[in-house]
Amino acid sequence: MxxxxxxxxxxDDDSIRWVLQKALEGANFNxxxxxxxxxxxxxLKTNEPDAIITDIRMPGIDGLELLSQLSDKHPDLPVIIxxxxxxxxxxxxxxxxxxxxxxxxxxxxxxxxTITQRACNKKLALNETTSTDxxxxxxxxxxxxxxxxxxxxxxLSKSVISVLITGESGTGKELVALSLHKHSPRAEQPxxxxxxxxxxxxxxxxxxxxxxxxxxxxxxxxxxxxFEQADGGTLFLDEIGDMPSELQTRLLRxxxxxxxxxxxxxxxxxxxxxxxxxxxxxxxxxVKQGLFREDLFHRLNVIRIQLPALRERKExxxxxxxxxxxxxxxxxxxxxxxxxxxxxxxxTMSYLSxxxxxxxxxxxxxxxxxxxxxxxxxxxxxSDLPSELLTDRKNIGNETEIDxxxxxxxxxQQMLIxxxxxxxxxxxxxxxxILIQATLQKTNGRKNDAAKLLGWGRNTLTRKIKxxxx
Numbered sequence: 001m002x003x004x005x006x007x008x009x010x011x012d013d014d015s016i017r018w019v020l021q022k023a024l025e026g027a028n029f030n031x032x033x034x035x036x037x038x039x040x041x042x043x044l045k046t047n048e049p050d051a052i053i054t055d056i057r058m059p060g061i062d063g064l065e066l067l068s069q070l071s072d073k074h075p076d077l078p079v080i081i082x083x084x085x086x087x088x089x090x091x092x093x094x095x096x097x098x099x100x101x102x103x104x105x106x107x108x109x110x111x112x113x114t115i116t117q118r119a120c121n122k123k124l125a126l127n128e129t130t131s132t133d134x135x136x137x138x139x140x141x142x143x144x145x146x147x148x149x150x151x152x153x154x155x156l157s158k159s160v161i162s163v164l165i166t167g168e169s170g171t172g173k174e175l176v177a178l179s180l181h182k183h184s185p186r187a188e189q190p191x192x193x194x195x196x197x198x199x200x201x202x203x204x205x206x207x208x209x210x211x212x213x214x215x216x217x218x219x220x221x222x223x224x225x226x227f228e229q230a231d232g233g234t235l236f237l238d239e240i241g242d243m244p245s246e247l248q249t250r251l252l253r254x255x256x257x258x259x260x261x262x263x264x265x266x267x268x269x270x271x272x273x274x275x276x277x278x279x280x281x282x283x284x285x286x287v288k289q290g291l292f293r294e295d296l297f298h299r300l301n302v303i304r305i306q307l308p309a310l311r312e313r314k315e316x317x318x319x320x321x322x323x324x325x326x327x328x329x330x331x332x333x334x335x336x337x338x339x340x341x342x343x344x345x346x347x348t349m350s351y352l353s354x355x356x357x358x359x360x361x362x363x364x365x366x367x368x369x370x371x372x373x374x375x376x377x378x379x380x381x382x383s384d385l386p387s388e389l390l391t392d393r394k395n396i397g398n399e400t401e402i403d404x405x406x407x408x409x410x411x412x413q414q415m416l417i418x419x420x421x422x423x424x425x426x427x428x429x430x431x432x433x434i435l436i437q438a439t440l441q442k443t444n445g446r447k448n449d450a451a452k453l454l455g456w457g458r459n460t461l462t463r464k465i466k467x468x469x470x
Contacts, residue, residue, distance in 0.1 A: 006049040009033045017035070052078070052079045075223075083104065101119065158184075163276045168307075171308070173238065176307065177278060190229060197242040208226055211262050227254065227269075232272055236278070325372060329342060345379050345380065352389070362413075436450070
């Protein structure tokens with residue numbers, strides 16, 4: 001099978017290189033290994049991989065120094081930093097230096113493979129979103145709500161006014177933002193996207209506005225932020241509702257006069273950027289609660305585009321299923337393999353069109369990727385569907401249980417798509433917090449009674465209350 005991605009491994013430890021190379025090759029990556037980083041920049045002049053995995057401490061050029069040089073000369077190349085030194089300073093330095101991910105040793109091989117795949121996907125996505133090629137994916141939808149979205153995009157085609165896109169997670173907000181850019185006077189300029197919720201709070205300022213060399217530990221080179229990268233074009237800020245309050249103030253100033261300072265900088269930088277923001281949250285409610293600046297809200301909310309949930313445009317589901325399924329099949333095919341199209345039978349199409357789809361278009365697309373791999377025949381039948389989609393067909397007799405299990409499944413899928421780590425711990429902590437709060441409310445705060453209802457000992461309940469900061 002032909003490899004899709006080329007990975008470089010840099011580590012002075014022979015055993016680490018060997019184990020990692022075998023694991024990645026087993027996952028269909030093409031791998032080249034180096035025992036030091038001294039010649040990497042020279043080799044990059046003639047050949048660039050899809051991602052680099054490098055140790056942080058090596059003789060000669062170490063990982064952080066290499067990261068600094070790559071951030072300056074190859075800013076779009078994802079770099080995964082690995083180290084046995086699992087202290088916070090090293091992790092923060094790696095992220096602030098522009099690392100895609102931080103991988104502490106000893107690491108799980110499956111985690112390393114997953115992170116590497118995410119890094120390659122990021123580079124592909126960056127190439128797609130910064131391209132001015134007219135082959136970027138179009139939005140499809142015959143439902144009246146989507147036709148209104150199309151009309152709004154058309155009316156804005158000669159404008160560079162700010163737009164706020166709202167809608168549930170997975171409804172395609174970034175695709176709408178890209179379409180607004182593609183059909184605007186700035187179509188030939190950069191389109192830069194940033195999910196503000198996916199960047200650690202302490203690093204978001206540097207990500208947006210860049211930093212000067214020496215601005216903080218690990219800032220070994222000047223780095224341009226997303227505003228500078230998008231100068232003349234469009235900056236898409238996804239999940240704007242999660243932006244910290246102190247950065248909301250800085251963003252407001254940039255929107256007002258187009259001027260900002262890099263972190264650690266003293267020279268004003270002027271840019272001409274169209275900002276398109278998106279959120280799944282109720283910003284009006286956030287404003288009332290003091291979580292979001294009202295003046296920033298009005299700056300962003302010049303034009304509002306409300307995307308409908310997939311359940312509100314069910315007539316579009318068959319077309320979306322056919323599109324995503326055939327696209328997923330093509331992605332699975334290798335250069336030397338004939339592509340055999342698959343189809344969904346009438347009963348299955350009708351059933352899929354009737355589902356609630358809490359994860360919206362993103363969940364639908366993920367389902368098609370699953371079907372492209374797991375369906376053995378050329379026709380998809382109901383029996384071929386993943387088990388979580390068949391829950392509604394089982395005689396459970398408790399619709400509430402179905403709903404929350406489906407919601408949990410969707411949440412896990414969204415976290416996986418976002419590339420989040422330690423998903424089990426995150427989910428378990430939230431579930432335990434809900435259990436404890438509900439039970440304590442039931443017992444009017446009596447911990448002994450609550451512990452009995454939960455099936456825990458009193459000490460266990462006390463410890464968890466402390467750990468969860470309740």
